[in-house]
Amino acid sequence: MSHHSQPTYDPNETITFSPALTEEMKAVVAQFPEGKTKSALLRLLHLVQREFGWVSVPAMDQVAAFLNIQPIEVYEVATFYTMFHLQPVGKHVLEVCRTGPCMLVGSDSLIDHFEKKLNIKVGETTEDGLFTLKTVECLGGCGYGPLLQCKNRFHEHLTLEKADALLEQYKNGEIQ
Amino acid sequence: MVKVTIDGIDVEVEPGTSILNAARKIGGDAVPPAMCYYSKLPGTGGKCRTCLVEVAAGSAADPRPMPKLVASCSTPVADGMVVNNKTSERVHQNRGGVVEFLLANHPLDCPVCDQAGECHLQDLGYEHGSAKTRYEEDRRTFDPIDIGNKIKLHMNRCILCYRCVFVANQLTDKRVHGVLHRGEHAEISTYIENAIENDFSGNMIDVCPVGALTDKTFRFKSRVWFLKPMEAERNCEKCSGKAVAWMFGGEIYRVTARKDKYGEIEEIDGKTGWLCNDCRFDHKDAKDWNIVGPRVVNRQSVISQGKYVTNIEKPVKRIS
């Protein structure tokens, strides 16, 4: 039996947005007409995720307060869009495209390879907390597959060797 | 006024009226079933697709048929429009398809569901469904949870009509529940543990077309057809105080708002008769109410099958 998706969450936990983040949030909100600032919500969630690595309940509550909307309005949006990590993730989240055009050029093998190499299943995080492996639907790079996205970066035309080299680069900190 | 023909019957309605409401003006078999549309909640409709109808002629000015079936609840009429509902085999086929979709992940737990006997999905399945299912996959399941101390949520039974979300938006000042996730994983939830505490939250139970939201103060107390629905009144500062008391003998088992033949809460003194939680949950003593008389019940409804009840007493008429 599956359950209602309730996040692990301590109601007393609070979170602080840095002054720099708050400034950036204000600038995003200022792009929209008065009274229409809810439009900034998705961008704010991206900013929060960039800052904390994931989107926690206290962070969402704070975004709600910032936009003067109800927390549920943030939860229903954050759970709709698949880019937002609603659970803690590893330092690097490898999001491998699994959709048709990438599958035609070997994304299944690539995903298998990452699972073996990192010794985790899709959706899991390595014990050292360095990598989380995810699969995603079409990343819009179909002619350059197989590919994966990690933060803002696309890694394209992957082969097994390139995939191994990429993991090394992330491990060594050559790519942040 | 514009003239519309539905299943061969002409009706005149205000411009801008939906096909569904034009059909309701005709009544009877011309009326498509509606699982998500709720005339008292602006913005509802369009989602369940059970009210799909065939538009055989768009209007007198442009009599071409519409290529697709349209949701009658959210498609406005045009002068000279010709609509087929009951008379269309295509509507019959596709409505059957919609019912199959709605039942695909439904637990079919009517024997243990409090809504049985007054469930719109039961009625719909009876009218348009098939006796056998073709769905062989695992059904999605959720544990039942409390959302507030008076309301139980059985997400398994939910058809995602969104009516309860509209109730929370339009009747309460602070919505704490909504639809989370998406696609076949979409669910009604508060996300974090949160109680829906609001004077009017109980109306979510009344608008729920299925047994997804049920009254915890009535849960498993009785099947609805063993009870006698009585019109009841009390002085209430929060709402109209005009309700239906569901009685067994002299005892009130549950209190609901008064609903019309489409299952919608009736207008009382020109306003929708939303019931406050006080009246609904906290006044179960017959002494609290002036019992006016028996509620008129549709002859076809299982609730009219009072023959199960052998010891029903005459309603107590009280003047307060």
Place this chain on the structure above:
Amino acid sequence: MKSRNLLLSHVEVPGIDGLDGYMKHGGYDTLKKALKSMSPDAVVEEVKKSGLRGRGGAGFPTGMKWSFLAKPEGVPRYLVCNADESEPGTFKDRYLMEKIPHLLIEGMILSSYALGANQSFIYIRGEFMYVLNILEKAIAEAYAKGLLGKNILGSGYDLDLVVTPGGGAYICGEETALLESLEGKRGNPRIKPPFPAVKGLWGCPTVVNNVETIAAVVPIVSEGGEAYASIGIGRSTGTKLISACGNLARPGVYEIELGLSVEEFIYGDDYCRGIAQGKKLKACVPGGSSVPILPHYLVTKTAAGENRLMTYESLAEGGFESGSMLGSGGFIVFDEDQCIVRNTWNFARFYSHESCGQCSPCREGTGWMEKVLNRLEHGKGQMHDIDLLADINKKIEGNTICPLGDAAAWPVAAAIRHFREEFEWHVTHPDEAQSRNFGLITQAALA
């Protein structure tokens, strides 16, 4: 012969992504001309004359869409650019925005001017955050040059332009879902009517156009609508970006003149140069994952034996029986080793994953099809499952709030229509279906 390029002619020029490089090659000249010598209606007129059709997939005439825009007094109207490129097989807009961002911005200013919008938005899928950064940099450059903001180039026309991201949802490519998302909500498509031209962003009249559509406004206004319409065949005018992928020797983004033969596009030296690794063509999905798949014998020729051309009409020749659609220009090619059942399951999984869940046929139907196809692909299907699938997709098609239902149903219907024996093979050979490695590139090949 290589097609004329109207959008990508300078794409390889170093520095074309910056304002200076762009202006050095004639960038913003069209805007200057329009603001100086053309009324907004004159711009609309050129677009109408050009015969330009929406490049996002539906192919609706852009000039006509613009003319539907309601213009009540005192109500703002908006132009929103749909940069939510998510249709599997489609990656042309990303290419255009990344390589030559000012072309989109110039198109946005021209189109906003034509429509009388003073605030416009580019809604870009969240995964393209790096492209969003490129666009924001370009927009800042344009503001600094007086190409955006108050009184643009002294014309008296004001425009603010904002880029805003999605968060991972294919459905936001549907224009009303996009507007919901742009309002900071779940991407649930709206019930229509009303249409965005009457009630769009924040309840105001709105036009939503694809990136490529808006970019094409620049050469249209520059060369004139008639000149643009002289390219192509019949109602397929101008050039089109085609993003080619799958098992091709040279996948990538190509600008073609509409009317190019499919054969030339797949095998020509200027284009994809045939199937990768010298294999044979098995099938093709010519317009993004939503459009019907064509078996090899219907790709370069129609059922009537005529040459198949890259036009809206020719690709649709034969209807769904033997044709497909140009769609978004996401051109996906399958070689002889690919498994159609596996691909159909993969696409069904995509649509199920991307369904917003609002209406029952799509929410339940896409999930159901995915599960049945998953069983079939993995050797656990039965013969009657194939007919069941065909029936489920009939019950979805046309019955949903938005076109995602159709997009999910069509590929399944077409795959069964043309490759039924392959579905049956999966039922009759369950062990082989599970053990074989259809189409997956071996480690050696991948290395």
